Amino acid sequence: MNAPGSTKERILSAAEALFAQRGFDGASLRQLTAAAGVNLAAVNYHFGSKEKLVEQVFRRRLDALNADRLAALANVAGKPGTTLEDVLAAYIRPALELSHEGNGALFMRVLARAFAEHDDTLRQFLSENYGHVMRQFTAEFARLLPQLSKEELYWRIDLVTGALTHAMSGFGMIQRKRDVTEQEHREQTAQHLIRFALAGLSHP
Amino acid sequence: MNAPGSTKERILSAAEALFAQRGFDGASLRQLTAAAGVNLAAVNYHFGSKEKLVEQVFRRRLDALNADRLAALANVAGKPGTTLEDVLAAYIRPALELSHEGNGALFMRVLARAFAEHDDTLRQFLSENYGHVMRQFTAEFARLLPQLSKEELYWRIDLVTGALTHAMSGFGMIQRKRDVTEQEHREQTAQHLIRFALAGLSHP
DNA sequence: GATCAGTTCAAACGATCGTTTGAGCATACG
DNA sequence: CGTATGCTCAAACGATCGTTTGAACTGATC
Numbered sequence: 001m002n003a004p005g006s007t008k009e010r011i012l013s014a015a016e017a018l019f020a021q022r023g024f025d026g027a028s029l030r031q032l033t034a035a036a037g038v039n040l041a042a043v044n045y046h047f048g049s050k051e052k053l054v055e056q057v058f059r060r061r062l063d064a065l066n067a068d069r070l071a072a073l074a075n076v077a078g079k080p081g082t083t084l085e086d087v088l089a090a091y092i093r094p095a096l097e098l099s100h101e102g103n104g105a106l107f108m109r110v111l112a113r114a115f116a117e118h119d120d121t122l123r124q125f126l127s128e129n130y131g132h133v134m135r136q137f138t139a140e141f142a143r144l145l146p147q148l149s150k151e152e153l154y155w156r157i158d159l160v161t162g163a164l165t166h167a168m169s170g171f172g173m174i175q176r177k178r179d180v181t182e183q184e185h186r187e188q189t190a191q192h193l194i195r196f197a198l199a200g201l202s203h204p
Numbered sequence: 205m206n207a208p209g210s211t212k213e214r215i216l217s218a219a220e221a222l223f224a225q226r227g228f229d230g231a232s233l234r235q236l237t238a239a240a241g242v243n244l245a246a247v248n249y250h251f252g253s254k255e256k257l258v259e260q261v262f263r264r265r266l267d268a269l270n271a272d273r274l275a276a277l278a279n280v281a282g283k284p285g286t287t288l289e290d291v292l293a294a295y296i297r298p299a300l301e302l303s304h305e306g307n308g309a310l311f312m313r314v315l316a317r318a319f320a321e322h323d324d325t326l327r328q329f330l331s332e333n334y335g336h337v338m339r340q341f342t343a344e345f346a347r348l349l350p351q352l353s354k355e356e357l358y359w360r361i362d363l364v365t366g367a368l369t370h371a372m373s374g375f376g377m378i379q380r381k382r383d384v385t386e387q388e389h390r391e392q393t394a395q396h397l398i399r400f401a402l403a404g405l406s407h408p
Numbered sequence: 409g410a411t412c413a414g415t416t417c418a419a420a421c422g423a424t425c426g427t428t429t430g431a432g433c434a435t436a437c438g
Numbered sequence: 439c440g441t442a443t444g445c446t447c448a449a450a451c452g453a454t455c456g457t458t459t460g461a462a463c464t465g466a467t468c
Contacts, residue, residue: 023321040418162366162370166362203402243446
């Protein structure tokens with residue numbers, strides 16, 4: 001829709017980086033438009049307000065991420081041979097790929113901020129637009145973990161979500177070593193996350 | 205040191221609640237002092253600046269929390285009969301008790317925000333003042349999990365930390381049911397967290 | 409070349425921010 | 439009583455915030 005070098009795209013990328021670094025309140029439109037190399041009034045012209053810009057920053061990444069997740073889930077959901085690990089991979093790998101491409105890692109930090117903000121407007125937006133994704137994954141987890149009560153399953157999914165958000169947003173201390181490629185490192189990270197989540201979900 | 209109804213204490217409590225709700229930037233000194241029922245200038249008079257007020261909000265809770273954690277760890281560290289569960293309990297239970305007393309739950313949300321902020325000044329303050337606590341626990345984990353490489357252990361501790369921060373700050377959907385007491389609910393929560401962390405740390 | 413929608417621009421708007429000031433108040437000590 | 443000290447208060451400071459405005463510029467259409 002938008003050319004990659006267009007004013008809208010330049011604003012979105014600069015906003016993503018500044019929101020990750022300074023937060024939604026902390027990043028001013030003057031810093032933001034200066035970093036993007038556009039006029040101050042361009043944000044209100046193209047997006048209407050700062051709040052709607054925040055929404056678009058989320059939409060640009062989450063639409064793609066959740067489409068990838070649902071596509072991966074569709075390949076395994078409901079099938080007899082499917083393992084818990086398959087479902088976890090469908091959930092984790094798309095997020096991990098996003099966090100390793102371009103400014104994706106910055107967006108993950110924006111997402112972690114949004115979780116911490118507890119802002120009702122933003123939470124409602126996320127729930128309305130992407131809540132069905134989490135619901136589909138939860139249903140598949142329930143199918144593969146029939147021995148868990150609903151309460152127990154919710155507890156475990158909640159804790160796994162916390163661990164993943166924490167890890168994806170780059171809080172962690174783990175850095176790629178010089179002697180492994182980017183792709184190898186991503187694969188190692190995916191293995192760590194999946195095995196950890198597997199243990200947390202299915203322990204006796 | 206400070207009387208419980210003193211101006212300083214009133215400011216600290218109001219700051220804790222407002223920082224949890226609106227963030228460090230989002231909560232203004234005018235909202236804050238109005239909620240505390242004190243004059244606007246009282247913050248700068250008693251604390252010097254808004255930033256130093258933030259520091260004191262952390263100090264008031266973390267000094268007590270980490271003292272409790274270290275005391276609990278001292279009871280089990282290095283002893284032959286000690287299990288991984290004992291060490292996890294020493295780490296988790298003091299935080300859980302704090303999050304269930306008075307405004308402690310609000311402080312946990314403040315803490316989760318601080319994690320998400322990535323603010324270097326604040327991170328350095330936390331590392332300098334409370335880093336030794338995490339180091340002592342890590343050493344004890346290493347003793348009880350000798351089969352794990354240092355890298356593997358760091359990975360798992362990091363993910364467990366993410367899950368706990370997430371849970372403690374009240375992101376979770378789990379609410380206490382009407383037919384269980386507050387104390388029973390805390391005990392159930394502790395059991396969930398400890399068993400989850402146990403599985404995440406010690407899985408094969 | 410005139411017209412017009414789409415976009416960019418510098419400038420200004422009122423509001424709110426953290427901080428500072430100096431007068432006023434209280435209580436305790438000589 | 440006089441005065442020193444610790445604290446509170448209303449008011450103001452300059453800075454910065456998100457947003458709005460109206461003119462200038464762009465490129466396509468007739």
